[in-house]
Amino acid sequence: MTLNTAVPRLCRAPAAITTTLTVAAAVMLALWTGSASAQNGPQLGLQRVELNAGMHRIDAQVAQSPQERQIGLMHRKEMPAHEGMLFVFEQPATQCFWMKNTLLPLTAAFVADDGTIVNLADMKPQTLDSHCSAQPVRYVLEMNQGWFAKRSIKAGAKLQGALFRRP
Secondary structure: OOHHHHHHHHHHHHHHHHHHHHHHHHHHHHHHHHHHHOOOOOOOOOOEEEEEEOOEEEEEEEEOOHHHHHHOOOOOOOOOOOEEEEEEEEEEEOOEEOOOOOOOOEEEEEEOOOOEEEEEEEEOOOOOOOEEOOOOEEEEEEEEOOHHHHOOOOOOOEEEOHHHOOO
């Protein structure tokens, strides 16, 4: 074997390994992103928490993992009046929401650590319009659109619940 024939063989092996690794990475990425976007039904089995807005009880599903928050209330065709979804983030930040694949008109309440509603935003179904908190918050509560208005609950009102109790 001469040096001229050995060099091309050595060069081909790393290229084959690189191609194999690239294909494997692409497959893993497709599987990972596919699992998040392949959600074509509502997520109904999340943990729940009871909240109160004055005398009004709220039964909220809790979305706290990145995937749970990403899916949110997508694909739900209906939601009982006293139910909602509470999005829980690791730390306060400006939170922005949109309504991709969300069939219900919703109102988002952006909520501070102590349960105070910072601001409310009505959101139209199946739009990519961004609705953001007026200041950094850790919690966002989505309810059927009109729920807060019918109960005269506005920015500055306080929600009560175990998540908002601080030692």
